[in-house]
Amino acid sequence: MSTRIQLAKVFLVALSPLVLSAQGPRPDVAATEFFEREVRPVLASRCYSCHGPQQQFSSLRVDSRDALLKGGNRGPALVPGDAGLSLLARAVRHDGLKMPSGGKLPPEQVAALEKWIGMGAPWPEGAGAVATKSGGAGMYEKLRKEHWAFQPVRSTAPPAVVGMTHPVDQFLVSAMRKAGLQPAAPADRRTLIRRVSLVLTGLPPTPLEADLFVRDEAPGAYERLVDRLLASPQFGEHWARHWMDVMRFAETFGNDWNYEIKGSWLYRDYLIRALNNDVPYNQLIREHLAGDLLEKPRINSKDGINESIIGTEFLRFGELGHDDCVRFRQIRTDVVDNQIDTLGKAFQGLTIACARCHDHKLDPIPTRDYYGIYGALTSSRMVMRNAGLPEAANATKQRLAQLKPQIRGELAKVWLEEVRMSPRYLMAARRAWKGEQSAEKDLTELSLERVQAWVTLLEKRNPAMEDPLYPFIEGTDQTWATLRQKYETEAKSRAAHNQEHFQAFGNPAAADRGGWHADGPALFDGPSPSGEFAVASDGPRAVTGVFPAGVYTNALSERLNGGLRSPLAPKDKKFVSLQVMGGKLGAWRTILDNCMLSEDYTTLENDSLKWVKIPNRTDQPSLPFYLELVTKTDNPRIPDRPGRLKASQAEVDSPYSYFGIARAVIHDVDEVPRDELSHMLRLFAGAEPNGPEMLAGRYEQAMSEAIRRWTDGQASDDDARWIGWLLENRLVSNAPGVTPQLQVLIQEYRLAEQRIDAPGAGDGKSDLAACFRAGPGCHSRQLRDVRGVRVESGIARLPGVAICRQWLVD
Numbered sequence: 001m002s003t004r005i006q007l008a009k010v011f012l013v014a015l016s017p018l019v020l021s022a023q024g025p026r027p028d029v030a031a032t033e034f035f036e037r038e039v040r041p042v043l044a045s046r047c048y049s050c051h052g053p054q055q056q057f058s059s060l061r062v063d064s065r066d067a068l069l070k071g072g073n074r075g076p077a078l079v080p081g082d083a084g085l086s087l088l089a090r091a092v093r094h095d096g097l098k099m100p101s102g103g104k105l106p107p108e109q110v111a112a113l114e115k116w117i118g119m120g121a122p123w124p125e126g127a128g129a130v131a132t133k134s135g136g137a138g139m140y141e142k143l144r145k146e147h148w149a150f151q152p153v154r155s156t157a158p159p160a161v162v163g164m165t166h167p168v169d170q171f172l173v174s175a176m177r178k179a180g181l182q183p184a185a186p187a188d189r190r191t192l193i194r195r196v197s198l199v200l201t202g203l204p205p206t207p208l209e210a211d212l213f214v215r216d217e218a219p220g221a222y223e224r225l226v227d228r229l230l231a232s233p234q235f236g237e238h239w240a241r242h243w244m245d246v247m248r249f250a251e252t253f254g255n256d257w258n259y260e261i262k263g264s265w266l267y268r269d270y271l272i273r274a275l276n277n278d279v280p281y282n283q284l285i286r287e288h289l290a291g292d293l294l295e296k297p298r299i300n301s302k303d304g305i306n307e308s309i310i311g312t313e314f315l316r317f318g319e320l321g322h323d324d325c326v327r328f329r330q331i332r333t334d335v336v337d338n339q340i341d342t343l344g345k346a347f348q349g350l351t352i353a354c355a356r357c358h359d360h361k362l363d364p365i366p367t368r369d370y371y372g373i374y375g376a377l378t379s380s381r382m383v384m385r386n387a388g389l390p391e392a393a394n395a396t397k398q399r400l401a402q403l404k405p406q407i408r409g410e411l412a413k414v415w416l417e418e419v420r421m422s423p424r425y426l427m428a429a430r431r432a433w434k435g436e437q438s439a440e441k442d443l444t445e446l447s448l449e450r451v452q453a454w455v456t457l458l459e460k461r462n463p464a465m466e467d468p469l470y471p472f473i474e475g476t477d478q479t480w481a482t483l484r485q486k487y488e489t490e491a492k493s494r495a496a497h498n499q500e501h502f503q504a505f506g507n508p509a510a511a512d513r514g515g516w517h518a519d520g521p522a523l524f525d526g527p528s529p530s531g532e533f534a535v536a537s538d539g540p541r542a543v544t545g546v547f548p549a550g551v552y553t554n555a556l557s558e559r560l561n562g563g564l565r566s567p568l569a570p571k572d573k574k575f576v577s578l579q580v581m582g583g584k585l586g587a588w589r590t591i592l593d594n595c596m597l598s599e600d601y602t603t604l605e606n607d608s609l610k611w612v613k614i615p616n617r618t619d620q621p622s623l624p625f626y627l628e629l630v631t632k633t634d635n636p637r638i639p640d641r642p643g644r645l646k647a648s649q650a651e652v653d654s655p656y657s658y659f660g661i662a663r664a665v666i667h668d669v670d671e672v673p674r675d676e677l678s679h680m681l682r683l684f685a686g687a688e689p690n691g692p693e694m695l696a697g698r699y700e701q702a703m704s705e706a707i708r709r710w711t712d713g714q715a716s717d718d719d720a721r722w723i724g725w726l727l728e729n730r731l732v733s734n735a736p737g738v739t740p741q742l743q744v745l746i747q748e749y750r751l752a753e754q755r756i757d758a759p760g761a762g763d764g765k766s767d768l769a770a771c772f773r774a775g776p777g778c779h780s781r782q783l784r785d786v787r788g789v790r791v792e793s794g795i796a797r798l799p800g801v802a803i804c805r806q807w808l809v810d
Contacts, residue, residue, distance in 0.1 A: 031122045038112040040357040041333070046100045062088070065123035080121040083114040106328055140364040149349075150364065189214045193225060200229040202238035236276035243271055246346045253320040257641040259597060261316065262633075263762025266387060270310040273300070285347055287311030290805040292385065292766060304392035309385055309764065315339050316382060316763035322641075325595040326620060332593055336378045340370065376805050381626070382596040383519070384563055384634040385764030390524040393560075396755045397525075400535075400556045403749045405713075407535060410742045411542060412711040415723075415732045419703045421446075422731070423696035426472070429454030430692060453730045465490055466675040468725055471683055472695055480688040487684060491677040498673045505576055505664040506567050509550045513564075516664075517768050520562030520634060520761065522553035531715030531723075534558075535749050537656055542736045542746055545581070545607045546710065546724045547660060548717035553631055554658035558584060561657065561759035563634040565768060566627045566664065569616050573666040576627060577613045577673065581606050582659030585632040585647060590614060593623040596636055599644070608728055609662050611672035632657035633759035655758040679718035767804050 043062055049055075051062045051072075060072030068078035074087060074097075083089040091099035092110050105113075116122075144150045158170035161177075173183055187195065193213045197205045205213070213225055229235060249268070252258045274284055279298070286294060288311040297308035318338035325332040337353055344352030350363055355370035428442040428451050442451065463470045471483055478486075507514025509527045533546045534554040544554070553562045569576055580588060582604030589601040602612075617625040632638050632652070638645065639652050665673060682702050689695040703726065706719035715723075726732045736746040 031119055032124060034112075034119070035116060035122055035124075036354065036357060038109075039116045041330070042105065042109050042113065044357055045329075046105065050101065065121060068121070078117065078121055081118060083117040086117050089114050089117055106330075108328075109330070140366070143362075143364045192222070196226060197229060200226070200238070201232060201234035202241070203234055233272075233276060236272040236274075239275050240268065240271040243275075244268065246342075247314045248317050248342060249314075250317050253322075253597070255319055255321045257322060259320070259322065259636070259641075260639060261763055262384065262636060263313070263760060264317070266310050266760065266762040267313040270307060270313075273307070284311070286809045288314050288347075289343070289808045292764065293804065293806045299389070301389075304389045305387050306389060307387070310387050310762065312385070312765045313762050314342070315377070315765055318342070320597055322597040322599065325598075326592060326623065332378075332595060336374055339377050340373050343373070373808070376808055378594065380765040380767050380805055381565070381591070381594050383565065383628070383764060383766045384630070384636060384761040385766065386520045386561070386634075386761045388521055388760070390521070393521060393756050396752055397556055399752045400749060403745055403752070404533075404535065404556075407542070407742065407745050407749065408533065409711060410739060410745060411734075412707055414738050414742075415707050415726070416704060418732045419700055419707060419726075422700045422703060423693065425450055425454050425731075426696040426699060427693060429458055430472075433458040450731070457729060464675075466677055466680065468680070468699075468722070471680070472692070472699070475689075475692075475695060484684045487677060487680055491681065494674040495676045498676065501669045502577075502665040502667045502673050503573070505569070505666045508564060508661050508664060515567040517565045517766070518551070518562065519565075519766070520553075520560070520631070521759075522556075522560035522562035522631065522658075523551065523564065525555075527551050528555050529713075529715075530717045531710045531713070531720050534658070535746065536736075537750060537753060540736070541734050542738070542742060543727070543734060545727060546715075546720050547581075547609065548662050548720045550579075550609075550660055550662035552658070552660035553586070554660070557753045557756055558656040558658045559753060559756040559759065561631040561633040561761060563631070563761075564629045564659075564661065565766075567768075569625045569627070570666065571616065571618050571621050571625075574616055574618060574668045575613055575666065575670070576616055577611055577665050577667065578627070578629075578661055579609050579611050579663040580604060580629065580659065580661045581609045582629070583607060584654065584657045585635070585638060585645075585651060586657050586659035587630055587632075587635055587638075588612060588614075588659075589628050589630060589635065589637075590617075590625070591628065592617050592620060592625050599637070601635065601637055603645075603647075604659055608724055609660070613670075613672050616666070629659045629661055631659060631759065633761050636763065657759075679721045682718070765805065767806075 047062045050057045051060045053061075053063060056072070058072040058074060060074075060077060061067035062077065065078070068088065069076055069080075071077045071087070077086065077088045077091075079085040087097070089110075091097040092105050092113055094104055098104070104110075158167040159174040161170045161173045164170045164173050176183060190210055190213075193205050193210050197203060197209075213221065216224075249264070251261055251264045253261060283298065287298065287308045291297065291308035291311035294308050297306050299305075300307050318335060320335055321328070321331040337356055340356075341351070341353035344350045350365065352365055352370060352373070354360060355365045355367045357367070359366045424442075425446060428438065428446055431438055431442070432451065432455050457467075457469050458473060460467070460469075463473060465487065471487075475483060504514075506516050508516040511526060513527070528547070528550060530549045531546060532550070532552055532555055534544045534552060536542060536544050537558045551564055553560060566576075578588060583606070585603050587601045587603045589598065591598055591600075614627065617623070632654075645652075663673075682705075683698055686698070689698055703722055706715065706722040709715045709719050710723055727734055737743045
């Protein structure tokens with residue numbers, strides 16, 4: 001397979017001799033490749049708009065070697081072989097004249113231009129400005145009709161050759177005899193089995209296999225040998241290696257820190273299975289280009305795998321830098337250029353990537369087509385994808401789901417009894433807080449550790465109004481009616497403020513995700529209702545928290561991985577804020593222009609929900625920007641470079657990781673949404689308490705009601721907040737062994753959880769923009785292509801316009 005590609009490349013080079021300008025030397029292959037890859041894109045994207053075919057400031061054009069040698073009002077712009085004397089080199093160095101006008105080129109682009117000039121400024125003649133026509137009208141149509149490589153495949157009768165019955169042999173022997181050659185004599189049987197074994201499996205036959213074949217004189221012995229080798233696992237392993245060479249398979253991205261290509265082994269094994277299962281070639285191509293978009297993906301029920309989705313990983317094997325791809329745009333464009341280059345060579349035997357800067361002269365491939373493919377590939381997000389089927393861990397997940405209500409019921413019995421004692425604990429803590437004499441029963445009947453937990457809360461300096469104990473602390477300094485009015489007024493004020501200044505950024509907690517996109521086994525079952533809780537996978541806690549409605553990857557197990565990705569953030573708002581929680585290297589990330597190795601990620605280290613305010617990338621109005629929440633497995637930056645991630649190797653290797661999110665908003669005000677105090681208003685229902693003891697009873701009533709509703713599966717977000725507050729501040733028991741029955745349930749839960757396979761995800765692609773769901777020919781957002789040229793909205797086939805990858809295989 002790789003040999004065919006190499007032959008195709010040699011043939012195409014032979015068809016395309018470069019006729020050079022009379023003023024310049026004939027460049028060698030390396031010089032031509034350097035010019036096309038490093039120099040022409042810089043000139044095209046940064047210089048042609050002012051010094052190209054449309055306009056020539058200072059009478060200077062830079063879209064041909066002759067034009068550079070001629071120069072403009074300041075004289076010749078190019079002195080081949082001497083960058084120091086070349087005006088072009090001095091201008092980009094900002095040595096006197098400062099060009100281009102949009103800002104100084106990055107150092108590596110300046111160095112590339114100087115190196116090119118030092119090489120003698122080689123420039124293939126006829127390869128002019130971007131998107132110029134390479135021949136007269138109808139040239140491409142003529143090529144398609146006359147060139148043998150672009151003719152439709154048709155059935156041809158083989159020539160008659162005496163003694164030859166196989167069509168391939170007839171074609172070969174006929175051609176050989178015309179050239180005066182004779183085929184080699186038939187190989188002996190021992191040589192034959194060695195040859196066919198090496199060709200089909202890459203392995204020599206064992207001595208026993210060779211002896212058996214030599215002695216097998218029955219008819220069809222050779223056919224049986226071939227069938228056996230084709231059916232062996234080694235056939236797929238051997239030929240997968242050839243295909244992986246074409247796909248530039250690797251396990252790391254190269255570049256400075258050589259980041260791991262996570263899940264590359266998934267692609268390797270996918271290829272082996274595909275070849276051994278004789279998957280049709282056209283199906284394999286569809287899976288490589290758009291396997292995640294197929295209406296009927298190829299399902300491997302035995303291993304619980306969506307095979308088709310793995311194919312897109314081939315798009316992610318190219319070298320990838322981790323630097324800022326906004327300041328260093330070549331990092332981003334080179335990734336897509338490499339994808340197009342590999343796609344063209346692998347599936348068409350053509351060097352499509354040349355059309356990045358000019359129309360092909362001997363192949364019907366215009367620059368317009370290059371940027372059409374570019375639009376399809378760059379519009380897809382580069383994300384981690386999970387190939388596992390939703391039902392892969394069904395048995396274990398069902399058992400965990402059965403155990404959770406039992407755990408909830410056992411904990412609720414304990415908590416209701418403990419909350420019934422909360423007025424005594426609160427009053428004992430108040431006496432200690434006020435410096436009063438402790439009651440004798442406080443010391444003999446109450447847990448001093450629990451009393452101290454309440455004291456700690458009472459001693460909190462300047463508590464906020466959302467703090468549940470604020471009314472108990474402030475109630476002694478103002479009348480209850482005044483405090484009630486204060487809360488009602490403040491609750492209305494905060495709600496009005498939030499409504500005015502914050503706009504929902506989708507709704508990840510909605511049944512349809514509200515514009516967010518979920519991937520991974522942790523998220524197959526949809527969002528969680530109010531009162532969701534997570535059982536601790538290990539350690540001294542029974543549960544890690546009770547949560548409001550939202551998305552929680554640890555709802556069943558921290559061993560289940562997932563990724564949750566936002567819609568594209570609108571550029572008319574300054575901030576995006578997320579109400580999130582997580583741990584064990586779960587993280588939130590920001591991705592600009594699909595630069596997936598961005599360093600902009602922050603690990604989560606809180607078991608209760610907290611707001612995170614994230615600046616929107618309004619400084620880049622033309623580049624798409626989105627956020628994602630990921631478990632460790634779905635974060636392409638973990639494992640990270642040395643010193644970047646403060647985590648032990650054991651934490652990196654652990655199969656546990658989780659995150660959760662309740663809300664997402666966009667806004668302009670430089671603050672996060674204000675707490676609307678709805679959970680506090682239940683304290684003010686009913687008659688005015690006539691003292692601290694009655695108020696303590698009001699707390700016991702509020703907490704008991706929350707726990708009862710939680711027990712019945714009817715909890716609200718406010719109920720979840722009260723229970724979460726009790727847990728977070730150690731006001732109720734949370735040890736697995738608080739009762740014998742709970743101990744048994746927690747142990748069984750943790751043992752069942754161990755049966756979940758360690759998370760697995762691989763690099764892939766995903767079309768997530770809303771327009772991609774509209775079907776073929778959808779209209780899409782305006783973009784600028786890599787040349788900086790504005791592209792009008794329209795059908796997907798326009799150059800550089802966002803388009804669904806499905807177009808590539810339609």
